[in-house]
Every structure is written in structure tokens, then in C-alpha cells.
Amino acid sequence: MIAFILRRLVQSVIVMLTVALVAFSLFRFVGDPIASMVGQETTLAERAELREALGLNDPFIVQFWSFVARAATGDFGISYRLQQPVMELILSRLPATLELALVSGILAFLFGVGFGVYTALRRGNWLSGSIMTISLIGVSLPTFLIGVLLIWVFAVELQWLPSFGRGDTVYIGDWWRTGLLTESGRASLILPAITLGLYQMTLIMRLVRAEMLEVLRTDYIKFARARGLSNRAVHFGHALKNTLVPVITITGLQMGSIIAFSIITETVFQWPGVGALFIRSVQFVDVPVMAAYLMLIALVFVVINLVVDLLYYAVDPRLRVDRANARH
Amino acid sequence: MPEPLLSVRDLVVEFPTRRGVLRALDKVSFDIAEGEVLGMVGESGAGKSLTGAAIIGLLEPPGRIAGGEIWLRGERIDNLAREKMRRIRGRRIGMVFQDPLTSLNPLYTVAEQLTETIRTHIDVSEKEARKRAIALLDRVGIPAASRRIDDYPHHFSGGMRQRVVIALALAAEPELVIADEPTTALDVSVQAQIIDVLKEICAERGASVMLITHDMGVIAETADRVAVLYAGRLAEIGPVRDVIQAAEHPYTVGLMGSIPTLTQTADRLTQIPGAMPRLNAIPTGCAFNPRCTRVMDRCRIDRPELAARPGGRQVSCWLYDTAMEAADG
Amino acid sequence: MTDSTPEDRPNALVRAWDSDIAWSFRRSPLAIIAALVSLIIILAAVFAPWLAPHDPFDPGTLNLMDGFTPPMEPNAFTGNVYWLGTDNQGRDVFSTILYGARISLFVGFMAVLFAMVLGITLGLIAGYRGGWLDSLLMRVADVQLTFPSILLALLIFGVARGFIPPAYREAMAIWVLIVAIGLSDWVQYARVVRGATMVEKSKEYVQAARVIGAHPTKILVRHILPNVMGPVLVIATIGLALAIIAEATLSFLGVGVPPTQPSLGTLIRIGQGFLFSGEWWILLFPSLTLLALALSVNLLGDWLRDALNPRLR
Numbered sequence: 027m028i029a030f031i032l033r034r035l036v037q038s039v040i041v042m043l044t045v046a047l048v049a050f051s052l053f054r055f056v057g058d059p060i061a062s063m064v065g066q067e068t069t070l071a072e073r074a075e076l077r078e079a080l081g082l083n084d085p086f087i088v089q090f091w092s093f094v095a096r097a098a099t100g101d102f103g104i105s106y107r108l109q110q111p112v113m114e115l116i117l118s119r120l121p122a123t124l125e126l127a128l129v130s131g132i133l134a135f136l137f138g139v140g141f142g143v144y145t146a147l148r149r150g151n152w153l154s155g156s157i158m159t160i161s162l163i164g165v166s167l168p169t170f171l172i173g174v175l176l177i178w179v180f181a182v183e184l185q186w187l188p189s190f191g192r193g194d195t196v197y198i199g200d201w202w203r204t205g206l207l208t209e210s211g212r213a214s215l216i217l218p219a220i221t222l223g224l225y226q227m228t229l230i231m232r233l234v235r236a237e238m239l240e241v242l243r244t245d246y247i248k249f250a251r252a253r254g255l256s257n258r259a260v261h262f263g264h265a266l267k268n269t270l271v272p273v274i275t276i277t278g279l280q281m282g283s284i285i286a287f288s289i290i291t292e293t294v295f296q297w298p299g300v301g302a303l304f305i306r307s308v309q310f311v312d313v314p315v316m317a318a319y320l321m322l323i324a325l326v327f328v329v330i331n332l333v334v335d336l337l338y339y340a341v342d343p344r345l346r347v348d349r350a351n352a353r354h
Numbered sequence: 355m356p357e358p359l360l361s362v363r364d365l366v367v368e369f370p371t372r373r374g375v376l377r378a379l380d381k382v383s384f385d386i387a388e389g390e391v392l393g394m395v396g397e398s399g400a401g402k403s404l405t406g407a408a409i410i411g412l413l414e415p416p417g418r419i420a421g422g423e424i425w426l427r428g429e430r431i432d433n434l435a436r437e438k439m440r441r442i443r444g445r446r447i448g449m450v451f452q453d454p455l456t457s458l459n460p461l462y463t464v465a466e467q468l469t470e471t472i473r474t475h476i477d478v479s480e481k482e483a484r485k486r487a488i489a490l491l492d493r494v495g496i497p498a499a500s501r502r503i504d505d506y507p508h509h510f511s512g513g514m515r516q517r518v519v520i521a522l523a524l525a526a527e528p529e530l531v532i533a534d535e536p537t538t539a540l541d542v543s544v545q546a547q548i549i550d551v552l553k554e555i556c557a558e559r560g561a562s563v564m565l566i567t568h569d570m571g572v573i574a575e576t577a578d579r580v581a582v583l584y585a586g587r588l589a590e591i592g593p594v595r596d597v598i599q600a601a602e603h604p605y606t607v608g609l610m611g612s613i614p615t616l617t618q619t620a621d622r623l624t625q626i627p628g629a630m631p632r633l634n635a636i637p638t639g640c641a642f643n644p645r646c647t648r649v650m651d652r653c654r655i656d657r658p659e660l661a662a663r664p665g666g667r668q669v670s671c672w673l674y675d676t677a678m679e680a681a682d683g
Numbered sequence: 684m685t686d687s688t689p690e691d692r693p694n695a696l697v698r699a700w701d702s703d704i705a706w707s708f709r710r711s712p713l714a715i716i717a718a719l720v721s722l723i724i725i726l727a728a729v730f731a732p733w734l735a736p737h738d739p740f741d742p743g744t745l746n747l748m749d750g751f752t753p754p755m756e757p758n759a760f761t762g763n764v765y766w767l768g769t770d771n772q773g774r775d776v777f778s779t780i781l782y783g784a785r786i787s788l789f790v791g792f793m794a795v796l797f798a799m800v801l802g803i804t805l806g807l808i809a810g811y812r813g814g815w816l817d818s819l820l821m822r823v824a825d826v827q828l829t830f831p832s833i834l835l836a837l838l839i840f841g842v843a844r845g846f847i848p849p850a851y852r853e854a855m856a857i858w859v860l861i862v863a864i865g866l867s868d869w870v871q872y873a874r875v876v877r878g879a880t881m882v883e884k885s886k887e888y889v890q891a892a893r894v895i896g897a898h899p900t901k902i903l904v905r906h907i908l909p910n911v912m913g914p915v916l917v918i919a920t921i922g923l924a925l926a927i928i929a930e931a932t933l934s935f936l937g938v939g940v941p942p943t944q945p946s947l948g949t950l951i952r953i954g955q956g957f958l959f960s961g962e963w964w965i966l967l968f969p970s971l972t973l974l975a976l977a978l979s980v981n982l983l984g985d986w987l988r989d990a991l992n993p994r995l996r
Contacts, residue, residue: 041826052842166978168928170935170948171970174955178966182958189959245456251412252451253471253522254444263470264459271461286834293936294955308841308938316841323834343506344460 034335038328043094045324049317050093053103054086102318107310112318116300121202122192123299126291127284129215130223134284135277138227139270142234146242147261157231164228169287173221173294180217188214190296222291226280233276237269244268271342278334282327358385359427359562360409360530366421367401367408367586369633376633378404378417380586383660386530391553391563393577393594395570395609397630400583402566406532408432409564410447411439427529445475448523448561450552452535454515458507464491464518465503468525475526490521494551513544520552524559531556534566549576570609574598582606585630585641588660592667602669604646640672648673707990717982724976728784735778736765740943749773754964768964770953776964779950780972786946787976790861791927795919797865798926802872803915807903809873810880821877824870832867836929839863840938853941860939864929871918879911913991920984924977931973947973 068076081089096102102112141161145154164172181189193210195203205211241247242265250260289301296302300319307315367379379401386392394402407413409424411431424432431442443449451457459467468487469480478486484503491499494517507515516536523531533552537545553576556563565577573580573594581591582603590603601607608626628645631637637644643653652672660670708714727734752758754768754776767776809817827835840863847855883889883906892902933939934948942949947969954966 044826052845162982163978166924166928166981167974168932168935168977170932171951171973174951174958174966174970177955178958178963245451245453246459248412249449249451249457249519249522250459252410252443252449253474253525254440254442255470255474256440259470259474264462267461268459283831286831289834289837290932290936304837305936305938308837308844311841311845313845316838320838327830342461343463344508 030339031336034332038332041328042321042324045321046094046097047090049097049320050090052313052317052320053093054082054089097318097321102321103314105307105312105315107307107312107315112314115303115315116318116322117201118203119298119300119303121204122297123285123288123292123301125204125206126215126218126222126297126299127281127288129219130226131277131281131284133219134223134226134230134280137223138230138277139234139273141227142231143238143261143266143269145231146235146238149239158235161228161231164224165232167225169221169225169290170294172224173217173291176217176221177294187217189217192298218291218295218297221294222284222288225287226284229280230273230277234269234273237272238265241265241268267341271338274337274341275334278330278337282323282330285326286323356388357428359388359390360386360564361425362405362409362422363425364422365405365408365419365424365432367404367413367417368420369417371416373634377420377636378586378633379408381422381659382583382586382588383422384581384588384591386562386564389557389560389562390579391556391565391577393573393580394564394566394583395568395573395580396583397568399630399633401586402568402583403534404586405583406449406534406564406566410443410449410532412443412449441475444471444523444528445526446528446530448526448528448531450516450519450523450531450533450536453539454512454519455539457519458515458522460507463504463506464510468503468522471522471525487521487525490525491518493555494518494521494524495547496521512540513548516540516544516548517551520548520555524555524561527559528561530562530564532564532566535568536565537569537572538567545572570598582609585636586633587641588668588670589642590667590669590671591660592663592665592669596665596667602663602667602674603642603671604648604673605642608645608647640670704990708986711986713982714986717979717986720975720979721983724784724972724979725788727781728788731778731781731785735775735781737775737778739774739779739782751962753962754968767968768962770962770965771957776968779945780947780969783945783947783950783969784972784976786857786940786944787927787930787948787973790857790864790930790940790946791923793861794864794868794926794930795922797861798868798922799872799915799919801865802869803876803908803911805869806873806876807880807907810877811884811899811903811907813881817877820873824873827867827870832925833929833932835867836863836933837936837938839866840933853943856939856941857944860930860933863933864926867929868922868925871922872915875914875918876911879914880907883907883910917984917988917991920980920987924980924984927973927980928977931977947976 077083081092084092100113102116104110105112105115108115141157145157148154177189180187188210191214192205193212193214194208195205195211196207198204198207205215247260247265250264255264285301288297288299289305291297292299292301293305300322303315304319306312307319362385363383365379365382366377369376369378382401382405384392394405396402404413404417407417408419409431411434413419419432422432423430426442426446431439434442458464462470465484465487468490469483472478472483472486473480476483488500488503491503496502496514496517502509507518510518520536523533531552536552537548540548549572552563555561565573567573577594579592580594580597582589582597582605584605590597590601590606597606598610601610605626611625626645631641631644637654638657639655640646640649640653640658643649646653650672656672658670658672658675660668661674663669663674708718732738749758749761749763749765749769750771750773752763752765752769752773754766755764756768757764758769765775765777767780769775770779805820809820840859843859843863844852847859880903889902889906892906893899930939930946931948931951934946935952937952939948940946945953950969951966951973954969957963957965
């Protein structure tokens with residue numbers, strides 16, 4: 027178990043270093059960092075001085091190392107566009123993105139598993155038929171279009187829900203600004219969360235359905251039925267648990283995608299999160315922000331992968347190898 | 355004659371397909387007496403497993419019972435409501451499947467699967483169920499049962515897993531156990547042990563066994579009577595010794611001829627020419643007629659019904675038609 | 684068929700009609716509808732300059748007085764009637780859709796072509812050569828697969844823009860976009876082609892060709908490539924739908940094609956601005972077109988996968 031976690035940790039560090047290399051290359055080679063920092067009237071001599079002072083003349087590996095060292099402490103420099111420390115910018119916007127991603131992820135998982143199980147158990151009935159058809163459209167619809175159409179129907183025509191922003195927010199602790207504790211904050215979250223979660227929900231649903239149908243055909247399900255276990259026990263005790271093993275992996279990876287797709291949703295709903303910040307940085311070639319965002323996303327992916335591995339381990343006893351080898 | 359434990363009458367199982375309805379079992383009738391071991395033999399696809407699945411009410415859709423009746427101790431069970439049939443499964447009819455490696459849910463410990471089964475059918479406490487489960491595991495020959503009960507299936511070897519499967523099938527003390535090729539997937543060295551365990555426990559509890567297999571050796575050692583299936587129809591049924599030593603149906607004769615024995619001094623084993631017909635191409639008349647060495651004109655036109663023969667045997671073959679009339683007269 | 688044609692031509696047609704694919708196509712109404720819708724949109728886009736009633740990019744033909752004309756209603760000032768209405772500048776929405784679809788499809792097709800050529804080439808090399816090159820390529824592919832492709836396209840787009848001097852950014856945008864989308868989607872092709880190459884490589888006819896000294900490139904192109912065209916076609920079709928969606932998304936986010944060459948995504952971005960003032964048609968019709976295009980190409984890809992039944996993934 028410890029060896030397993032250690033191996034995973036080493037792999038994660040390698041991935042992070044690779045991404046750091048990409049991020050650093052962005053820093054170093056995209057545009058001229060000096061030109062982005064200083065005004066037009068700076069002399070060439072001053073520029074050369076600054077270049078030396080910033081260590082831009084050092085060997086590549088030295089520069090990379092100092093980049094990693096600074097990144098590890100959360101120092102990604104100053105945004106070219108906003109002239110603020112990048113980390114400060116990201117931290118102030120992170121809660122918005124995380125709250126949105128978390129709520130959509132939970133929605134996607136709950137409804138995805140629910141619909142998936144329902145359509146697998148009630149094959150051929152009209153309701154599961156319609157759910158499957160709608161899901162096909164859901165997979166083909168671009169995320170931003172879903173958002174725009176939801177705004178049109180629920181914000182413009184029906185005027186039930188707000189169309190942009192986070193509503194009222196309150197602070198939890200020093201820097202976490204939450205919208206979950208106010209009514210307008212929760213109302214503002216509904217449409218973006220649906221938009222962001224819909225695609226993942228259809229994916230999870232289709233996966234759960236396929237896996238469930240697969241599991242229902244297995245011998246141990248037949249044997250469970252032959253022992254007279256109730257449908258409930260067979261479907262939810264035996265079939266669902268086995269279905270969830272592969273579903274956990276995919277859902278975990280989807281959580282990463284949800285964070286990435288939040289770029290789109292945040293733009294549609296003018297949600298003040300890191301995704302919207304990233305889009306701006308791409309438009310303005312604001313390299314420090316791009317690099318930091320890249321590292322952040324990589325970190326999220328690595329952490330999620332680790333968590334998924336551990337969950338897997340908890341759910342599937344076959345992976346707990348240490349005991350198995352001793353017996354037989 | 356006492357009432358049989360299980361009585362199957364003219365059972366018909368059909369599979370509707372795009373190209374018409376396939377008849378996988380055609381008017382199969384047999385009884386299993388209290389405490390009896392009935393062997394069910396036939397080639398793959400003859401309908402052995404389907405018979406078992408039909409009895410326990412677990413035919414895979416679109417397969418369905420299209421005719422006939424199944425009686426369990428005087429109660430008709432083929433048309434029971436789903437919930438009532440569920441209560442019979444495990445409690446009154448247990449089933450052992452072929453592959454022990456896939457029969458157990460890999461995510462639950464043996465204890466969890468056993469106590470769940472016991473408590474589904476018998477109103478006992480968790481603690482009592484566990485006690486029974488350990489006793490059961492001990493009985494089927496799992497060493498150190500009280501410790502190993504908390505292991506997961508993958509901790510056991512194939513033979514041990516099949517013992518666990520038998521324990522599970524017998525957990526709620528059923529009156530009838532359907533064992534569908536219980537040893538086919540196992541190592542040859544443990545096959546005999548598994549059959550012995552199954553037979554012993556069932557004998558102890560007075561449970562009847564329907565043993566589905568294509569291994570005549572197992573049948574010879576284990577079964578009291580044997581039923582021979584061919585293309586979804588019963589060819590012959592009778593006491594195991596009689597059928598093996600003096601088979602009457604030409605198919606059974608051929609089947610027996612293909613078994614090597616120690617006493618037999620034959621130079622070569624006989625083989626039935628041809629192959630069993632597919633379900634969509636069963637010939638009219640007797641299903642066996644294209645392969646039969648003693649085929650008559652009548653066999654190609656009329657289908658022979660299962661008819662009683664002396665010594666409690668039944669055969670469906672026109673060869674014995676006149677003989678039967680003579681015996682009656 | 685005419686009697687003067689050589690024998691093989693009607694035969695080829697008959698053969699095509701009788702093939703399994705054609706048979707499965709005729710039996711699938713959904714595939715027929717999807718194919719029809721795709722075809723109509725593609726043709727309309729290709730012939731946009733001839734079909735469109737107005738040229739939305741020619742300011743001379745625009746009349747600001749025509750602005751915000753609802754669909755099928757005469758304009759209050761000029762009395763002009765537009766099928767799908769006009770936008771704020773008096774541009775005919777129908778015409779902008781035709782030209783927008785043209786750009787969306789152009790970017791989509793080019794991106795797929797780019798991804799396909801890149802993926803097939805790398806897949807062939809990796810599968811044929813094996814060794815460290817193969818492991819390296821496949822490691823890169825694995826890492827890339829765990830990353831959402833839209834994020835990747837965004838990053839590539841951002842980086843590429845950094846390298847291009849600001850003055851050229853607008854002119855190069857469409858090509859940068861094609862490369863960004865293409866680069867984010869080559870992995871699927873490479874994987875399938877690599878797998879097939881490794882299987883074919885060990886077969887006798889390839890060995891034989893090697894023995895007689897055929898050049899590896901020739902072996903790859905002649906013998907191995909035709910074997911993977913089926914799966915590649917399926918990936919390309921679904922890839923086209925994905926590329927169209929990716930382009931629309933990036934353009935909607937404002938990082939795609941320049942506003943002077945609006946694609947469907949740009950049109951939707953513009954249309955969103957008029958939602959609250961009630962000019963719904965500026966948003967709705969481009970959205971429906973994009974939806975119809977993406978859905979029908981997707982369905983076509985789905986059907987093709989089932990019809991060819993290659994074991995994808």
C-alpha cells in the first residue's frame with residue numbers, strides 16, 4: 027500500500043515537472059518577457075541590466091530550476107495585463123471555479139448514475155428511450171450553446187434565474203468567497219452548473235448504462251438471482267457496486283475535464299473564476315497567467331488521478347494484492 | 355408411487371428471433387424423486403442448461419416457457435408471480451453454476467455473500483447467519499473456515515471457490531439442487547472431490563440433485579437415473595446402470611460407445627457420424643434420423659413420443675413401438 | 684446505365700449499391716437524414732457566394748436602415764423582407780449563416796485533414812519502427828488523451844499567437860486555429876494506425892515485400908494504409924463534428940477566427956448580445972445551423988462506426 031502510494035507520488039512529480047517545463051518554455055520563449063515588463067522609453071542598457079538581474083542570461087537549466095522553485099512557493103510573477111501577482115489573481119478567483127465545478131460534478135455524477143441505472147434496468151420502456159435520445163443530442167451540443175440556450179429560456183423568457191455573475195457572496199475565512207450561503211448566490215449557480223455538468227452527465231450515464239448491462243449478464247449476477255436474492259439486492263447491492271468500479275475512474279477524469287470546461291461556462295455566464303481569467307490571458311498573450319493556469323490544471327489532474335487510484339483501491343478488493351499472494 | 359419432488363411435464367422453451375421462433379426444448383417430461391440424483395446428459399446445445407434455467411425460472415430473455423408445466427412437490431411453479439418464484443430460488447431450489455471463477459461477486463467477502471443469502475430466506479440474526487455460514491463452509495471442506503470466511507473470492511483457488519459456490523447454493527437448505535456442469539471448469543484432480551462433496555451433503559440433507567453434465571463418467575458414479583437430451587428432446591431416461599449397460603435409443607447407444615472404459619477391450623471408440631442439427635434446422639420426424647444407423651421410413655415423417663419401457667425406462671424411438679404394444683398385450 | 688459505357692462502370696455502381704455499407708445505409712433512416720442534412724449544409728456553404736442573397740462582407744450592400752428586421756416581416760423603413768431577419772448592421776442573417784458555415788466547415792475539414800495526416804504518419808512510423816520512438820510517441824499520446832482537447836487547442840492557440848507578431852495575428856488566426864485543433868486531435872488516428880501497422884507488419888506478405896527489398900514507405904502506403912482506412916474514416920467523421928464544435932467554441936470564446944470572418948461560433952457570440960433586447964433571431968438561426976451540422980455529422984459517424992464495426996477503442 028505504502029509502496030503503491032509512493033510510486034504514484036513519484037509519477038505525479040514527474041508529470042508536474044514535465045508540465046513545468048512546458049510552462050517555463052512558455053515564459054521564456056513566447057514573446058519577450060522584458061518587453062512586457064518595461065515601458066517604451068527604457069534604454070537598451072537598462073533592458074540588458076534587467077535581463078541580467080532577472081537571471082535571463084543564466085543557463086537554461088538554472089533558469090528552469092529557479093522557475094520550479096518559485097512555482098513551488100506559488101510565485102508565478104506578475105500578470106502582464108493586470109500588473110498584479112499571478113497567484114493573488116488566481117487565488118481570488120479559485121473559489122468561484124471550484125464551487126461551480128464541484129456542484130456540477132456532483133450533479134453530473136448523481137444524475138448520470140441514476141439515469142444510467144434506470145435506462146439499463148428498464149430497457150425498451152419509453153422513458154429510458156427518451157432519456158437515451160436526449161442524451162445523444164446532449165453529447166452533440168457544444169457546451170457554450172447549451173449555456174446560451176439555457177440563458178435564453180430561463181433568464182430572458184421565463185426570468186426565473188439570473189443570467190450572469192455569482193450573485194451575492196460572503197467570505198468564509200480570509201479569502202474564500204462563497205456564493206453557496208446566499209440565496210442569490212445559489213440561484214446564480216443553477217444555470218452554470220447545469221451547463222457545465224450536462225455533457226459529463228451524459229457521458230457518465232452512457233458509461234453506467236453500458237457497464238450495468240455488461241455486469242447484469244455476468245455469472246455472479248445470475249448466481250445471485252439463483253440464490254433468490256431480491257431484485258433490489260441484485261441490482262443495487264451486487265450489480266451497481268461492480269458497475270461503479272470503472273465508473274469511478276472515468277468520473278474522476280471527468281472532474282478534471284469539468285475544471286477545464288469551466289473556461290467555456292465561465293465565459294458564457296460571466297462567472298468570475300479562473301477559467302475566464304485564462305481566456306483573457308490567451309487573448310492578450312498574458313504568459314505568466316497562462317503558465318500558472320497550466321500548472322494549476324496539471325496539479326488538479328494529478329491530484330484527481332491520485333484520489334481515483336485510492337478510491338479504486340478502496341472499492342476493489344482484488345487490488346489489495348498484499349494479502350492475496352500469501353494464500354492459495 | 356409417492357409423489358415426485360419435481361415433475362416436469364411437456365416443457366417447451368422457445369426463443370423468438372428475427373427469423374422465426376426457435377424451439378430449444380420440445381415437450382420434455384421427467385420426474386425427480388425425493389433424494390434422487392438425476393443425471394442430465396447431452397451434447398452442447400442439446401438444452402441441458404436450458405432445462406435447469408427453466409425450472410429455476412431464470413431463462414434469459416427472449417427465451418420463454420411456451421408450454422408445459424413444472425411442479426415442485428405438488429405446487430405448480432412455472433407460472434408463479436416473479437416475487438413468489440424468487441422466494442423459491444435458493445430456498446427450495448438451489449443452483450450451482452459451471453464456472454466458480456465467475457460465479458462469485460469479486461467485491462464481497464464470502465461471509466457477506468453467505469449471510470446475505472441465508473438472511474434472505476431464513477429469519478435469523480446476523481450473528482446466527484454467520485455461525486451457520488461458518489458451519490457450512492466447514493462442511494464443504496474449506497479448511498480454517500472461521501478465518502477464511504472473511505476472505506474475498508479471489509483469495510481462493512478454483513476448487514475451493516466451487517466449494518464456496520456449493521455452500522452458497524445450499525445455504526438456505528433447498529430440497530432440490532440443480533448443478534449445471536459443476537466440475538467442467540475445474541482442474542481434473544479436484545473434479546471428483548467436488549462431486550463427492552456435493553453428493554454427500556445432498557444425501558445428508560435428503561436433497562435431490564439434478565446433475566447436468568456431458569461427462570458420462572460422472573453420471574455413472576453419481577446419478578441414480580439418467581436422462582439423455584438430443585436437440586431439445588428427451589431421447590431416453592432410465593436407471594443409470596441400465597442405460598449405460600443396455601442403452602436402447604440409437605443415440606444413447608452411440609453416446610455410450612464413445613466413452614472409454616477400463617473393462618472394455620474395444621480397439622477404438624465409436625463415433626456418431628454427423629453433428630446435432632441446429633435449432634432452426636431440426637428435421638421432421640425423429641430429430642436424430644439423419645445420423646441414426648437404424649433409421650426407418652417412419653422416423654423421417656412421424657416424431658416418436660417418449661414411451662414407457664420395462665424397468666422404469668422411457669425411450670422415444672420407433673424401434674420399440676411394436677415391442678411396447680407386445681408388452682402391453 | 685447507358686449501353687455505351689464500358690462494362691466496368693455499371694458494375695462498379697452496382698457493386699457500390701450492393702455493398703454492405705450501402706445496404707446498412709439504406710436500412711437506417713437516421714443515417715439517411717443525417718447524410719442529407721450534412722450534404723445540404725455543406726453544399727450551401729460551398730456555394731454560399733452564389734446562393735446568399737447578400738454579401739455580408741461587402742459594406743456597400745449594407746443598409747443600416749435594414750437593421751434588426753425580424754424574420755419574414757417587412758422592414759419598417761425600407762420594406763425589405765428577410766427570411767431569417769437581419770442583425771444590428773442590417774446584414775441578412777441567412778447570408779451570414781451561409782458564409783459562417785463556410786468558415787466553420789473550412790476550419791473543420793482542414794483541422795481533420797491536418798490531424799489525420801499527422802496522426803497517420805506518426806502512427807505508421809511508430810508501428811513500423813517500434814522501439815524508443817514508438818514508446819515516446821505513445822507516452823505523449825497517453826498524456827495528451829487525459830487532457831481535454833479543447834484546453835489543449837486553447838493553449839496551442841495562445842502559444843502560437845505569442846510567436847506571431849501582433850500585426851499578423853488577425854491574418855494568421857484561421858491557420859493557427861486549424862493547427863491548434865488539428866494538433867489536439869491526432870492521437871486517435873495514430874493509435875489506430877499504429878495498432879494496425881503492428882499487426883500487418885508481422886504478416887507474411889509484408890515480410891515478403893521486405894525480403895524482395897521494397898522500400899518501407901512503399902510497403903506502408905501500398906499494403907498497410909488501405910487496411911486502416913475504415914477505422915480512420917470513422918474517426919475522421921466523428922473528428923469533423925468535434926472540430927466544428929471546437930472551432931465554434933473557440934470563436935465563441937473570442938479566441939478563434941477574427942471578427943471580420945465570422946464563423947457560426949462568432950455569430951452565436953454576437954447573437955448572445957442581442958438576447959436581452961429581444962432580437963432572438965440573430966442568435967437562434969446560427970445556433971440551429973450549428974446544432975444541425977454537429978448532430979448530423981455525429982450521427983453519420985456513429986452509423987459509420989456501427990456499419991464498419993471496427994473495434995474502436
